[in-house]
Amino acid sequence: MSGFGEEELERYRRHIILREVGGPGQAKLKGASVLVIGAGGLGSPLLLYLAAAGVGRIGVVDDDVVDLSNLQRQVLHETSRIGEPKTGSARQALTALNPHVRIEEHKTRIAAKNALDMIARYDIVADGCDNFATRYLVSDACYFARKPLVSAAVGQFTGQLSVFKPYLKDDTGTPLPGYRDLLPSPPAPEAAPSCAEAGIIGALPGVMGSLQAMEVIKEILGLRTSLAGWLLLYDALETEFMKIKLAWSPDNPLTGKAPTITDLSIHEGQEAGACRG
Numbered sequence: 001m002s003g004f005g006e007e008e009l010e011r012y013r014r015h016i017i018l019r020e021v022g023g024p025g026q027a028k029l030k031g032a033s034v035l036v037i038g039a040g041g042l043g044s045p046l047l048l049y050l051a052a053a054g055v056g057r058i059g060v061v062d063d064d065v066v067d068l069s070n071l072q073r074q075v076l077h078e079t080s081r082i083g084e085p086k087t088g089s090a091r092q093a094l095t096a097l098n099p100h101v102r103i104e105e106h107k108t109r110i111a112a113k114n115a116l117d118m119i120a121r122y123d124i125v126a127d128g129c130d131n132f133a134t135r136y137l138v139s140d141a142c143y144f145a146r147k148p149l150v151s152a153a154v155g156q157f158t159g160q161l162s163v164f165k166p167y168l169k170d171d172t173g174t175p176l177p178g179y180r181d182l183l184p185s186p187p188a189p190e191a192a193p194s195c196a197e198a199g200i201i202g203a204l205p206g207v208m209g210s211l212q213a214m215e216v217i218k219e220i221l222g223l224r225t226s227l228a229g230w231l232l233l234y235d236a237l238e239t240e241f242m243k244i245k246l247a248w249s250p251d252n253p254l255t256g257k258a259p260t261i262t263d264l265s266i267h268e269g270q271e272a273g274a275c276r277g
Contacts, residue, residue: 003027008100012054025221026054030100032220033057035122037110037138039086040064041195041205042128042152042212044076049213050126051094051101055220058094059122061106062086073202110134112267115141126216127151128209130195132186137267139179143167143254144264148219148228151179152212156198157236159208162246163215163227166255175255176229177246184249204236 004012004026015021015029032055036043039062050058064086066077081089087105094103110118119125119141127138127149135151142149142164149164166178211234215227233242253260 003030008054011098011100015053020223021221028220029054029217030056032124033059033122034216034220035059035061035119035125036128037061037125037134038128038130039074039076039090040070040128040130041073041200042154042209043090044074045206045209046126046128046152046213046216047076047090047094048097049210050216051098051103053213053217054098055101055216057102057104057122059104059106059118060087060090061108061110061118062090063107063109069196073200073205075206110138112137112264115264115267116145119145119147122147124148124150124216124219126212128212130154132183133267135179136186137264139164140254140261140264140267143178149179150212150215150219150227152208154200154204154208155193155195157201157204159204159234159236161208161211161215161227161232161234162230163219165226165228166248166252168228170229175248175252177248178252178255180252180254181246181249182231184252201236207234207236 012026015026016023034050034055036047036058039047039060047058066081066084066086066089068082070077071079076093077089085107087107091103091105094101106118115137125138125142125147127135129135139149143166146167151164152161164178165176168176170176219226229246231244231246250257
């Protein structure tokens with residue numbers, strides 16, 4: 001198979017024998033680039049599976065350092081790397097797992113001033129942050145950059161996942177729903193406490209981050225049904241999944257009939273960061 005060495009062919013053999021993937025699909029993975037926002041609870045399994053799958057270029061955005069309290073769920077990192085930047089720790093782990101992938105560190109906060117330039121360099125964005133300021137910024141930036149966004153969130157024992165492509169329209173000419181159709185405005189802080197405030201079961205980000213990686217891979221390969229337009233909910237305590245159809249709102253300030261958001265200036269001066277959960 002052109003473009004792959006013998007070691008790579010053996011590494012990806014179980015992908016290549018899948019009819020839905022094959023050699024052409026593995027070549028698509030190798031040629032793809034994904035920007036991951038956050039190297040924390042969600043980012044850990046997401047990054048590991050993207051690297052293992054052979055995604056050729058992976059960007060990691062995080063300005064935090066590894067903390068002992070992270071290790072209950074952030075399985076990308078190790079006790080020996082406490083105090084080190086998460087992007088560097090991620091690069092070490094991912095390169096050790098698969099030396100054929102290129103890891104690009106962005107040891108910074110994604111913000112209005114750098115979001116579009118950063119996102120424009122990649123094919124797909126996967127958001128694993130834990131704060132609403134960053135989620136809205138990333139979703140708006142992906143809309144303006146016309147990049148698919150695979151977004152996940154977790155809290156205590158529940159998780160959610162969706163794919164947003166609001167820059168596209170369905171067969172009726174209606175924009176596909178985006179993050180601002182799911183949540184028109186951020187909830188009150190007391191209604192959405194952080195992981196540090198409310199706690200989180202360690203395996204939950206593993207479940208949702210793995211599902212997130214699967215959706216990224218599906219988007220790269222064009223496999224079956226995209227999660228675009230749908231919201232997947234997971235209740236770990238009840239072991240239940242629920243899939244909800246999302247709808248575009250004509251009042252959406254970004255993609256509605258009278259949009260009021262035309263650039264990222266609304267996010268200037270707001271506190272945004274990567275995943276600290």
